[in-house]
Amino acid sequence: MTAAGLFSARTAWTRNLQTPLRRFLRTETGSAAILLAATVAALVWANADDGSYERAWQTELSIQLGHHALSQPLRDWVSTGLMTLFWFVVGLEARREFDMGELRERRRVALPVVAGLGGLAVPIVIYLIANAGDGAAHGWGAAMSTDTAFALGVLALVGRGLPGRLRSFLLTVSVVDDIVALTVIAFAYTKNLEVVPLIIGLAILLLVAVVRTSRIHRGPVYALLGVAAWVAFFESGVDPVAVGMVMGLLTYANPPTRSDLERASDLFRLFREQPTPELARSARVGVASAISPNERLQQLYHPATSYVIVPLFALANAGIAIDGHFLAHAYGSAITLGIMLGYLLGKPIGITGATWLVTWASRGRLRPPVGWAAVGAVGVIGAMGFTVSLQISALAFSGSDLEEAKLGVLTAALIAAIAAGGLFRTIALLPSRVRARAVLGRSETIIDLAADVDPDRDHYRGPVDAPVTVVEYGDFECPYCGQAEPAVRELLAGHGDVRYVWRHLPLNDVHPHAQVAATAAEAAHKQGAFWEMHDLLLTNQGALELDDLTGYASALGLDAERFAADVGRNLGAARIAEDVDSAELSGVSGTPTFFVNGKRHQGAYDIDTLSAAVRLAKTQAALKQGAPARPVPDGGRSRS
Numbered sequence: 001m002t003a004a005g006l007f008s009a010r011t012a013w014t015r016n017l018q019t020p021l022r023r024f025l026r027t028e029t030g031s032a033a034i035l036l037a038a039t040v041a042a043l044v045w046a047n048a049d050d051g052s053y054e055r056a057w058q059t060e061l062s063i064q065l066g067h068h069a070l071s072q073p074l075r076d077w078v079s080t081g082l083m084t085l086f087w088f089v090v091g092l093e094a095r096r097e098f099d100m101g102e103l104r105e106r107r108r109v110a111l112p113v114v115a116g117l118g119g120l121a122v123p124i125v126i127y128l129i130a131n132a133g134d135g136a137a138h139g140w141g142a143a144m145s146t147d148t149a150f151a152l153g154v155l156a157l158v159g160r161g162l163p164g165r166l167r168s169f170l171l172t173v174s175v176v177d178d179i180v181a182l183t184v185i186a187f188a189y190t191k192n193l194e195v196v197p198l199i200i201g202l203a204i205l206l207l208v209a210v211v212r213t214s215r216i217h218r219g220p221v222y223a224l225l226g227v228a229a230w231v232a233f234f235e236s237g238v239d240p241v242a243v244g245m246v247m248g249l250l251t252y253a254n255p256p257t258r259s260d261l262e263r264a265s266d267l268f269r270l271f272r273e274q275p276t277p278e279l280a281r282s283a284r285v286g287v288a289s290a291i292s293p294n295e296r297l298q299q300l301y302h303p304a305t306s307y308v309i310v311p312l313f314a315l316a317n318a319g320i321a322i323d324g325h326f327l328a329h330a331y332g333s334a335i336t337l338g339i340m341l342g343y344l345l346g347k348p349i350g351i352t353g354a355t356w357l358v359t360w361a362s363r364g365r366l367r368p369p370v371g372w373a374a375v376g377a378v379g380v381i382g383a384m385g386f387t388v389s390l391q392i393s394a395l396a397f398s399g400s401d402l403e404e405a406k407l408g409v410l411t412a413a414l415i416a417a418i419a420a421g422g423l424f425r426t427i428a429l430l431p432s433r434v435r436a437r438a439v440l441g442r443s444e445t446i447i448d449l450a451a452d453v454d455p456d457r458d459h460y461r462g463p464v465d466a467p468v469t470v471v472e473y474g475d476f477e478c479p480y481c482g483q484a485e486p487a488v489r490e491l492l493a494g495h496g497d498v499r500y501v502w503r504h505l506p507l508n509d510v511h512p513h514a515q516v517a518a519t520a521a522e523a524a525h526k527q528g529a530f531w532e533m534h535d536l537l538l539t540n541q542g543a544l545e546l547d548d549l550t551g552y553a554s555a556l557g558l559d560a561e562r563f564a565a566d567v568g569r570n571l572g573a574a575r576i577a578e579d580v581d582s583a584e585l586s587g588v589s590g591t592p593t594f595f596v597n598g599k600r601h602q603g604a605y606d607i608d609t610l611s612a613a614v615r616l617a618k619t620q621a622a623l624k625q626g627a628p629a630r631p632v633p634d635g636g637r638s639r640s
Contacts, residue, residue, distance in 0.1 A: 091248020118354025522572025
């Protein structure tokens with residue numbers, strides 16, 4: 001096991017959270033290379049034998065049931081059929097962000113919404129100006145939408161070491177972008193609208209929403225309703241990919257409750273005692289139902305859409321025959337120039353300008369979660385249109401106009417990637433404090449810790465007024481808490497201006513001695529030796545019987561009889577229960593779970609990762625106060 005893997009395991013309580021957002025980002029960035037390869041393959045194929053390329057994708061395919069048949073070319077089955085799953089995953093992520101992510105604090109919704117709309121509106125205006133009085137003006141939709149996979153892939157390549165908030169901001173803006181783009185596809189480019197099938201399709205989606213409120217978890221029910229809605233939209237003339245987005249938006253996301261996990265644990269325990277097929281099925285259903293449908297479906301479909309469906313779409317749509325005559329004509333075409341200028345000028349101006357407008361209108365109450373240089377970088381990366389742009393281009397244009405539109409989309413994406421790399425290299429050359437402000441800004445982060453640290457109540461080590469507070473929810477019998485302890489010690493030794501807080505989370509269902517160990521720590525606290533007992537318990541996790549605990553008390557010079565009596569009468573039970581309640585309110589997933597200045601620490605807890613999180617928190621605290629970061633003194637002090 002790698003070092004990162006070694007220091008990222010946890011004993012699960014509510015769930016072992018690696019965060020859906022981080023998995024989403026990793027899948028998107030990892031698939032960017034495959035998407036690029038598919039694009040290159042399409043170009044090579046189209047230029048090697050344009051006739052075979054078109055013949056292959058124009059092959060007619062039909063699905064017939066009785067006297068009813070759905071028939072369209074292979075390219076359209078990819079664009080309107082398989083791409084429905086892509087939009088479903090986009091809808092899932094949008095809903096997850098709204099339920100659990102950066103948009104769960106509702107006042108923060110306004111800024112990415114306006115930024116996304118600005119990043120759509122300005123490119124459209126530029127395109128319309130470039131094509132004023134021209135018959136190609138109806139193709140304005142091809143100049144507006146960001147390709148999330150390409151954008152996140154480029155950010156991963158050129159923006160290494162940047163804070164996760166930059167990626168989160170790009171993703172939330174892209175979610176708004178995608179929703180509006182899909183609305184445009186569904187209605188602005190619909191021909192020969194049939195009202196009755198559309199009403200049927202909308203009624204089916206309404207039925208899905210009603211069924212969702214009943215919390216029915218049977219996937220085949222939703223699959224059947226989704227297919228029925230897709231067919232109805234197809235027959236209405238509205239692009240049926242809209243069904244995917246709506247179904248995703250209707251799929252709620254939430255962390256499992258403690259009762260869900262206790263029920264799943266009980267079902268598994270029953271199966272372990274009596275391994276029958278019936279109990280195996282019950283345990284499987286119980287474990288699955290503890291995780292929200294949103295997360296389960298993302299895990300199921302996101303890899304397929306990122307690694308198969310979107311690259312297949314690129315292979316089907318990105319191929320254009322290129323020669324000198326075509327390039328000379330196309331780069332003088334209003335369609336190509338309108339798309340290029342719409343992306344390369346409109347996206348940065350629209351996203352940055354709209355973000356500034358919201359910040360100014362709110363008098364600073366709403367700020368971007370990153371600095372202004374980072375906002376500009378998001379605007380530049382947002383110029384990478386591909387998937388949706390090609391999809392709209394295919395609906396708006398045909399023949400040579402379509403080829404010119406594709407060239408504009410591909411050229412804009414290439415220039416945007418180069419420009420983003422240059423911008424990030426320039427930012428990296430700035431003085432450290434200027435760079436920190438340019439990238440991080442002064443926005444408030446969402447606080448995940450439900451119960452604030454109280455120096456008069458909490459057990460802490462380090463200065464009471466430290467600029468950075470690290471809170472750990474731990475279990476004295478949890479092996480991963482024992483594994484994290486040396487990293488915490490090294491962290492405190494290297495950062496004298498860090499306050500470390502321990503809160504109890506005894507996982508009684510998996511660690512039978514956890515509760516009595518927590519009680520022993522509280523009994524030692526009564527005699528002024530909490531941290532000494534804390535250290536002994538984590539060092540001797542295999543010996544936590546009552547006799548062992550009493551022996552530790554004697555070794556520390558405590559009154560052993562008083563200690564044993566306090567443990568026997570369950571001293572500190574109320575305090576431990578308060579910690580457990582605050583853990584549940586904070587959505588703690590297991591032990592150990594760390595919070596740095598109230599923000600959940602995601603990922604590994606080795607010394608390097610924890611130190612990086614602390615340094616970032618110090619920088620943010622210094623920027624918020626408008627003062628340089630304080631020097632880090634040696635050593636630290638302990639309190640209980």
